[in-house]
Amino acid sequence: MKFDLTGYDVxxxxxxxxxxRVNLYNVNILEHNHITFxxxxxxxxxVKRYIKNFKAKKIPNxxxxxxxxxxxNLGLVLGVFFGSLFFIxxxxxxxxxxxxxxxxxxxxxxxxxxxxxxxxxxxxxxQSSEEIETILxxxxxxxxxxxxxxxxxxxxxxxxxxLVYAEGKFEPIxxxxxxxxxxxxxxxxxxxxxxxxxxxxxxxxxxxxxxxADGEQIAxxxxxxxxxxxxxxxxNKLQQEEVILKRTGKKQVVYQYKLFNLNLYxxxxxxxxxxxxxxxxxxxxxxxxxxxxxxxxxxxxxxxxITHNLETEKAELIxxxxxxxxxxxxxxxxxxxxxxxxxxxxxxxxxFANLTILGxxx
Numbered sequence: 001m002k003f004d005l006t007g008y009d010v011x012x013x014x015x016x017x018x019x020x021r022v023n024l025y026n027v028n029i030l031e032h033n034h035i036t037f038x039x040x041x042x043x044x045x046x047v048k049r050y051i052k053n054f055k056a057k058k059i060p061n062x063x064x065x066x067x068x069x070x071x072x073n074l075g076l077v078l079g080v081f082f083g084s085l086f087f088i089x090x091x092x093x094x095x096x097x098x099x100x101x102x103x104x105x106x107x108x109x110x111x112x113x114x115x116x117x118x119x120x121x122x123x124x125x126x127q128s129s130e131e132i133e134t135i136l137x138x139x140x141x142x143x144x145x146x147x148x149x150x151x152x153x154x155x156x157x158x159x160x161x162x163l164v165y166a167e168g169k170f171e172p173i174x175x176x177x178x179x180x181x182x183x184x185x186x187x188x189x190x191x192x193x194x195x196x197x198x199x200x201x202x203x204x205x206x207x208x209x210x211x212x213a214d215g216e217q218i219a220x221x222x223x224x225x226x227x228x229x230x231x232x233x234x235x236n237k238l239q240q241e242e243v244i245l246k247r248t249g250k251k252q253v254v255y256q257y258k259l260f261n262l263n264l265y266x267x268x269x270x271x272x273x274x275x276x277x278x279x280x281x282x283x284x285x286x287x288x289x290x291x292x293x294x295x296x297x298x299x300x301x302x303x304x305x306i307t308h309n310l311e312t313e314k315a316e317l318i319x320x321x322x323x324x325x326x327x328x329x330x331x332x333x334x335x336x337x338x339x340x341x342x343x344x345x346x347x348x349x350x351x352f353a354n355l356t357i358l359g360x361x362x
Contacts, residue, residue, distance in 0.1 A: 002026075002038045005051055010035045013050060022046045094125045095153040103161050105142060110157070113139050125155070132157070170208035170219050173362045175199045177329065179228035182358070189222025199228070205362055228361035229336060233354055234325035238317055240308055240347040245275050245301040256294040257285075275301035310349045314342060317351050325353040332359035 005013070010033060017024060027037040039047055097114065099107040111120075117135050119125050127135075129148040136146050136159070146159040173189065181197045189206040193199060206224045209217040250273070256266040280296045318340055337356040342349065 001041065001044050002036065003047060003051070004036045006034050016050055017047065020046060020050075092124050093153055094119070094121050094123065094155055097121060097155045097157070099157045099159070101159045101161070105140065105159075105161060110136070110140075119155075170221050172204040172208050173206040173222050173224055173226070175201055175203045175205055175226075175228075175361050177201050177228075177230045177232070177361055179230040179361055181205075181226060181228050181361070183225075183227035185225045187223040188220045189224060191224070193226075199361070224362065225360065226362050227333075227358065230329060230332070230357045230359055230361055231354070232325050232328050232357065233352070234321055234328065235350065235352045236317055236321045236324075237351070238308055238310065238313060238349045240310055240349075242306045242308060243303050244306060245277075246304045247277075248300045248302045250300040252298045254296045254298070256296070257292075258294070259289070259291050261290065269296075269298060271298045273298060273300040275303065277301060310344060310347075314349060314351075317349065318342065318353075321351045321353045325355050329355075329357055329359065332357040334358040 010029065014024075014027070014035075022043045023039060024043075025038040025040075027035070029035050097111060097120075099110050102110070114120065114132070114135065117127075119127055119132060119135070129150060132148045132155070133146050136148075136157070137143055142161050144160045144162045146157065149156045149158070172192070178200050179198070181193055181195050181199060184191060184193070184195060186206055188210065189208055190210060192204050192207050199205065205226050206222040208222045209219050212218055252269065252271055252273075254267045254269045257264045276298050278296055278298055280294055283293045283295065285291045285293055322338075322340065334357065335355070336358055337354075339352075339354040341352040341354070344350070
């Protein structure tokens with residue numbers, strides 16, 4: 001206990017306490033009539049006998065009294081200590097995961113993906129919000145944006161999905177050919193190209209949604225006319241010496257019998273042909289019951305070398321290549337350019353047909 005005393009005869013008080021063998025500590029005479037000192041609990045009652053004529057303040061020494069308080073209230077202290085530990089431990093767990101913003105995606109599937117990556121309720125999850133966001137983006141191409149917030153034991157996931165072009169739903173208008181856009185007339189939908197753009201076959205030209213004044217995407221069935229300079233490229237080749245496989249006349253037949261489409265018997269092929277082709281023919285044996293026989297014929301093939309005259313066969317190959325190129329675009333508005341190129345490399349004739357056509361690219 002610490003005492004703060006104010007009054008006369010401070011010196012005589014100290015002498016008296018010394019004579020009475022009262023243990024004092026940290027004695028500090030501030031003024032001639034002001035003194036502070038400390039004593040232990042054993043001598044506290046002795047000090048009180050001699051300070052009745054002084055103005056006294058008792059300042060408890062909590063540091064020294066703390067062990068006694070702890071021992072006297074051990075159950076309470078232990079309860080508070082272990083309760084605090086449990087609270088800290090429990091608050092480190094994740095007890096709830098919420099997902100907001102899903103449309104096509106299912107919350108249960110997202111929770112399952114997180115669980116597969118070690119993030120679930122009832123355990124301590126050390127992953128940061130950024131790491132959880134990365135996990136979701138890597139597992140779902142459909143997610144456009146995702147934000148993860150931790151609020152205590154609660155993980156909150158907010159996401160937005162990309163517009164899905166699923167089968168049977170509104171789909172974008174795609175380019176059927178490669179070319180340069182020359183004219184765009186969009187009735188509904190959001191244009192995804194501009195005049196002068198070079199596009200490849202399969203590129204999305206008009207997206208299946210409109211954007212309202214609030215910036216929201218409203219799904220629609222896109223309708224547009226898009227004209228382009230379309231490039232059609234086709235090629236063929238002819239080798240001077242060509243190896244083909246021709247039937248030799250040798251063959252082998254293997255039979256298989258079925259009843260109610262169940263296999264009853266199937267012969268084993270003793271085919272030793274190096275090159276062969278097969279042909280299967282079905283025969284209905286009975287008209288009363290589904291009983292049939294399948295005959296599989298193995299025809300032996302032998303490689304045969306054919307020599308072509310590249311110069312005399314060039315014209316035929318050119319016409320074939322051109323016809324195939326035009327067949328790729330059966331309808332067009334205008335033929336802008338036609339280029340036919342031929343070359344012979346290593347005894348092989350190459351024919352290229354390059355068409356530039358003005359027409360509808362979608």
